[in-house]
Amino acid sequence: MSIEMLLIDETDTLVQGGVPAVHQRKFRERLTEGSVYTLSRFDVTRSNPKFKLTDGPVSIRFNEGTDFEKLAATARTIPTEHFRFRPHEQILELANTSRQLP
Structure with a gap:
């Protein structure tokens, strides 16, 4: 099973x-939700139309040569206005309905 994530530059x-x-x-233990990284040597592919987290036409895929480093201290914050938070129960109601998840 792959790991899917939403990246913000x-x-x-x-x-x-x-x-x-x-x-x-190779990568799972090094990734931490909400952390800021520098990322290099990755593949850029077309987004999968069946599983899209964003409206963008491309997706970043890690490969065997991908390198990243966690930034210890940064003034950058993750802008929450890009996200729509929903209770777990609402998301479960949409499961298997062939409708797009919020």
């Missing part, structure tokens, strides 16, 4: 990102 642009199942063990 320094200009607040949202991009879908993912780690294929084959590389999951």
Whole structure:
């Protein structure tokens, strides 16, 4: 199973990102939700129309050569206006309805 994530760059642009199942063990323990990283040597692919976290046409995919480093201290904050928070119960109601999740 792959790891899918939402990445935000320094200009607040949202991009879908993912780690294929084959590389999951290499990266999973190094990724922390809400953290800021520098990222290099990754693949850019077309977004999967069946599973999109953003409206962007491309997605970032980690590969065997992808390198990233967690920034210890930064003044950057993650802008919450890009997200629509919903209770878990509302999301469960939409499951398997062939409708887009909020």
